[in-house]
Amino acid sequence: MSKGFEIQVFNRYANKIEIEKVYGDGMVKFAYGNPVGRMLGPVIASKWFSRFYGNTQDSPKSAKKVAPFIRNFHIRIDQYKKGSFTENPIETSYQSFNEFFIREFKEGQRTFTPNDHEMGAFAEARYFGHENMTDDLTIPVKGSMLRALDLIGNRELAKDFTGGPLMIARLCPVDYHRYHYPDHGKTLQAFSVPGDLHSVNPLALKYRQDIFIKNERRVAILETEHFGKLAYIEVGATCVGKIVQSFDEAGPFKKGDEKGYFLFGGSTVVLCGEKGRWAPSADILNNTAKGIETYIRLGDVVAENH
Template identity: 45%
Template sequence: MAKPIPLAVWDRKTLQVHQDWMDDAKSHYESEPRRSPTQWLESQPLFDWFYAALQRSRWSARKIQPFIEKHNIDMSEFEPVRYRSYNEFFIRKFRAGMRTFPAEQNEMGAFAEARYFGWDSVESDQKFPIKGHSLNAEGILGSKERARAFENGPVMLARLAPVDYHRVHYPDDGKITDSDRIAGRLWTINWRALQNKPDILFQNERHVQILQTHNFGQLGFVEIGAMTVGRVVQTHPIDKPFRRGAEKGYFSFGGSAIVVFGEPRAWRPCSDVLRNTPEGIETFLRLGELVAAA
């Protein structure tokens, strides 16, 4: 039986905790995905293909304005374009200058406008809010060789809801040293779902890249599709250096998540993220806001 539950989120800008919930996207808040027939159906790649085609159709554009009004999205922050489909609206771009990244080299800006958990390091026997097994670097990165550099290092998990800006940006200058796509299912990703199905992050569709950055060492950067997001699109050429704040790629329609692994003692998530995480409270950060520091 389906059991969607709202999620507690602390907003750094308002300094308040609110219950994150979208009644028009209940499956993204499912706490027991294995027991939900809807989750099973929507996690199938064939369903994802069909649903994605629907969201790319011209017919889907009629959903845009009601969605904007219901969720109070400030469209003045985004480029003024005419969206021909719901998916075009979903991958909308900010106007130039609407979000900025830190100028200080040792400060890492939020690579996505999302809800964050963070750890100095993840213990294998960790139980709450996310089981340590769920954040195993080897399982998520896809190989023991990739994971070796990140053993006992910091970890961040960012969850993007359907209402969010779904483009991803680089947290620093650097280059891509390894890139891989790992096919999989599309279970929802939230901490309650990970409590009940700890292997979600190993099973879902994901894009894995190792980033060699100027100020934060190596990063294991993993974009994970979740609930009708089978397409993680990389817009930056993998053979070209990248700059801090530059667009990396985007998620097509749905919910999604990003896991970032760091080398031991290379950087530390912000104090509010670290404080809220053991309480099961995500920290909402806008793109470019301080998320960690070296």
């Protein structure tokens, strides 16, 4: 997963391994690798702390961080829509850091694969993937922490996904923070699972291997046209102000429709499938076996059905 404190990611488009530049890596190292930081862990991982910090990102003052952030992380801001102050240059068009954080792509910047047998990437993120959720999984956390039951939090619902494929899409603070539906379908049910708000950074996972099942998350059970039932799980993280559902789940959805977004903070979307229905793309599986995530753009192919 990482070399020392370096996070290695395979960039599908550059066809090479890159070292991720981490936003707030000093804070993560302090909170999870420092004895004093670990003592403060319950406070840092509390909902109160994340809500408070998230709220500061709504202030007009926070907008001053946008331009330096764009420069420091080499964000292709020309691909995105302007914020509320449309008369300004895009770097100063956002009224707060949170408005910048949930920026939208311009029309045509991302398209979902049109092929029915191919699943579109539901987030622009770094992906791990497995064909089967089994107890011998070791990446990125111990297998017992990736059981469908633990992720979904409901024994009856989890039965459909036991032994099935799994994908974990990790969104960094620098990323587009809206997430989408990977196929056409409808929502069977949706609910929240209360929990903490630990960091989902790989460094934090190195110290805390139960983060995905300890963190607050939102679960939707989807019935899709080409990939069967899916458990779509949005995982909260430190400083994520809120997980917002922007789609009316009472109606059917189309492949590529926006489902929701995370306010400030990096976070994760986990997708569980029925056994034998589909498998993650070969490059995701190969890189996962080496402990390396694969960077994939929104809408690109992440899995194929059987």
